[in-house]
Amino acid sequence: QVQLVESGGGLVKPGGSLRLSCAASGFTFSDYYMSWIRQAPGKGLEWVSYISSSGSTIYYADSVKGRFTISRDNAKNSLYLQMNSLRAEDTAVYYCARVVGASDYWGQGTLVTVSS
């Protein structure tokens, strides 16, 4: 069965960096676009970024452009999100999701807290 498991969240100071990972299993990872979506505490869903199956096409939300970098390693069935210059407003649960147009499978999320 399809599984997506995020890791790498935690507490980081403003201006710091963090790298999230998403381990995929149960499907042919290299065939699918993948996405990161986040949800601040008590708030709605915010799309962050997505990457094509080969990694050649990447898009970011304006709120993270220039600070976050999405990448993937198809040999390791893994998706990544490098987050730099973190701000308090980046505090959220970060989900990875498989993209089939819409997002049909989601991980359980990993919490990122940006605070001094």
Added chain:
Amino acid sequence: DIQMTQSPSTLSASVGDRVTITCRASQSISSWLAWYQQKPGKAPKLLIYKASSLESGVPSRFSGSGSGTEFTLTISSLQPDDFATYYCQQYNSYRNFGPGTKVDIK
């Protein structure tokens, strides 16, 4: 950027009620719209894709309609498991979400 709005933001209903949620896009997105259900502490669950296609395993009381800029999600007879927050998402250009509609118990 395409902006998404939803109405109402909160909806109070009873078991057995017919419930309708509206989602509007700031420009035409054809039928590239999805609906998700989210319960507290859980990841969202895909209900509807391409505006009106029911995701496998989703009960048939859920239905979607619309195209262009106006879309609706209808729950024909609200069940106890349906009290949750519902989000629309456009995937015509990038992947923006609506602000959500919370369905709670009347």
